[in-house]
Amino acid sequence: MSESVIGESALPPAQGEEGHLSLALVNSAIAMPGGHTVDRLGTPAQTNQWLTERGLAPVDAGMLDMCASQLRSLREQIRSLFAARAAAVPALPAAVAxxxxxxxxxxxxxxxxxxxxxxxxxxTPHPTTQIVDHALATLAADAADLLTSPDAERLTACGSPPCNRYLLRHGRRHWCSTRCGDRARAARAYARRTRPGTA
Structure with missing residues (x-):
């Protein structure tokens, strides 16, 4: 694994993740420069760790490939809803469903x-057999709460390509991290220096 992959996987939470598990879920797959992606739900063990860190599963839950796949699928559906909300366009009915x-x-x-x-x-049936269902329900409910709350007005995609994380905008900040902000500023400065007609 390259240094940039390791560094990107250690990014701090994006603004709003602390209060919204669904935002953390959407940001669990991170696109990076060079075409690399870090997927914190890439394997059953990573999925178990991600859920455990958020109080959604015990350490010894024993996630299977199917469990990780269900979480990744919900992540993409919620990502689709966040993208639609941030762009003020209609959501895909399949994502809502x-x-x-x-x-x-x-x-x-x-x-x-x-x-x-x-x-x-x-x-109430308990998580020993339904851990994933409980996690999915909790994450989906959080997404629904976020999308219908006043915070939804602040939901935006990180403004530093290729980053694909979402955040709750605070003031003028449109970046999920200092690293992305620095990258966006550097790209703007480079574009100004290389524009035809500038010395």
């Missing part, structure tokens, strides 16, 4: 259970 589907995977009321010895009781 995917978020709604993820939110409804987890029961909101304790379900009726039946034990052969003690009889009926009510309980």
């Amino acid at each position: 995917a978020v709604n589907d993820a939110m409804t995977r987890v029961p909101t009321a304790p379900l009726l259970q039946w034990d052969d010895k003690s009889g009926p009781y009510r309980a």
